[in-house]
Amino acid sequence: LNMQTAIETLPKSELHLHIEGSLEPELALELADRNGITLPYRDLDDLRKQYRFTNLQSFLDLYYELMGVLKTSDDFRDLALAYFGKVSAQGVRHAEIFFDPQVHVANGLDVNIVMDGLLEGMKDAKARYGITSGLILSIVRDMPIDTAQSVLDSVRHRTDDILGIGLDSAEVGYPPHLFARQFQEAKTLGWHCVAHAGEEGPAAYVIDALDTLHAERIDHGIHSVTDAMLLKRLASERIPLTTCPLSNRRLQVVNSLEELPLRNMMEQGVLINVNSDDPAYFGGYIADNYKALAGIGFTLSELTIMAENSINASFINAVRRDALL
Numbered sequence: 001l002n003m004q005t006a007i008e009t010l011p012k013s014e015l016h017l018h019i020e021g022s023l024e025p026e027l028a029l030e031l032a033d034r035n036g037i038t039l040p041y042r043d044l045d046d047l048r049k050q051y052r053f054t055n056l057q058s059f060l061d062l063y064y065e066l067m068g069v070l071k072t073s074d075d076f077r078d079l080a081l082a083y084f085g086k087v088s089a090q091g092v093r094h095a096e097i098f099f100d101p102q103v104h105v106a107n108g109l110d111v112n113i114v115m116d117g118l119l120e121g122m123k124d125a126k127a128r129y130g131i132t133s134g135l136i137l138s139i140v141r142d143m144p145i146d147t148a149q150s151v152l153d154s155v156r157h158r159t160d161d162i163l164g165i166g167l168d169s170a171e172v173g174y175p176p177h178l179f180a181r182q183f184q185e186a187k188t189l190g191w192h193c194v195a196h197a198g199e200e201g202p203a204a205y206v207i208d209a210l211d212t213l214h215a216e217r218i219d220h221g222i223h224s225v226t227d228a229m230l231l232k233r234l235a236s237e238r239i240p241l242t243t244c245p246l247s248n249r250r251l252q253v254v255n256s257l258e259e260l261p262l263r264n265m266m267e268q269g270v271l272i273n274v275n276s277d278d279p280a281y282f283g284g285y286i287a288d289n290y291k292a293l294a295g296i297g298f299t300l301s302e303l304t305i306m307a308e309n310s311i312n313a314s315f316i317n318a319v320r321r322d323a324l325l
C-alpha cells in the first residue's frame, strides 16, 4: 500500500469546508450559462487566471463574485453532489459543511431555496456514498450584523436542519464578540458553535471566540501558536483546530507549508485535524491536503492521528463516531 492510497482510504471527517468554495470554475461557467448570468470573464482560461491570491480578501472577492451564479435549489444540490462525488473517493465518511446564507439573500435568494438544495444533495450523498453530513450556518462577519440576525430569524424554525453556527469571511477588524448575541441564540436552539479565528487575525481573536462565543472548535486557529498559554488551554479544554494547509499557503498566511506549526501544536497536545476550506480555489480537496503534509515529512501515523482527530472532533453521535473509527 503506498502513501497516496493509504491517505485516500483513511476514514476521515471534513469539518472545515465552505460548500460555495467547492464551486469549480467549470461548474461556475455552466451555472452562469444555465441562469443567464454574464460573468466578466471571456472563457475558462480567462477565469482560471483569476486564482492567484495574495491574502484572504483577494480570494473572497472572487469567491463572492462566483457565488452569484447560484440561483436555484437545483444549483445548490448539484454543487453539493459535485463535492460529495469528489470526496467519496478520498475517504470522507462524514462532512460538516459551511454555507453563507447572508450572501445568497443579498443576491435575492430565499434562504429556504439554498437550504433545500443543499439538504437534497446531502441526502443523495448519504444514499449514494454513505457519507453523513450536517450544515453549519456561517455568519459573514464583514456584512452588517442585522443581515446576520435576520437570516437567523428566518431559519430558526428549521432547528433540525442545522447542525451549528459558524463565523467566517474577512477576519481582522471583526472580532468574535461582535456576534455574541447570535451565537447565544444559536446555542439556545441546540446548535453547535464554531468560529474562524487566528487565520489572519491574532491569537487574541481565538481567546475571544472561546470566551464570548463558547466556540467548541476553532477554524484555522494557527495563530494560536504565538500564545503559549492559549495552546495549553486548547489542549486542556480539548478544543480542536480545523486546519487547512493548502488554504494557508495559497492565501499567504504562511510562505510555505513547512512554516505551519502543526507538529509543534500536536506535540503540545492540541487536537489538530486537516481540511480543504475552499477546495476549488486552493488547489485540492481533503486528501490533497493530507498528501501535501506527507510531502513535507508527516508520517502515516501522524496523518492517521489527524484523521482520527477529525472524527472525534465531529458533532456526530457516539454510535456513528465509533463505527467510523
Ligand code: ADE
Binding pocket: 018, 021, 056, 063, 168, 169, 170, 196, 199, 247, 277, 278
Ligand atoms: N470563507 C470561505 N473561506 C474562508 C476562509 N478561509 N476564511 C474566512 N472566510 C472564508
Ligand code: ZN
Binding pocket: 016, 018, 168, 196, 219, 277
Ligand atoms: Zn474557512
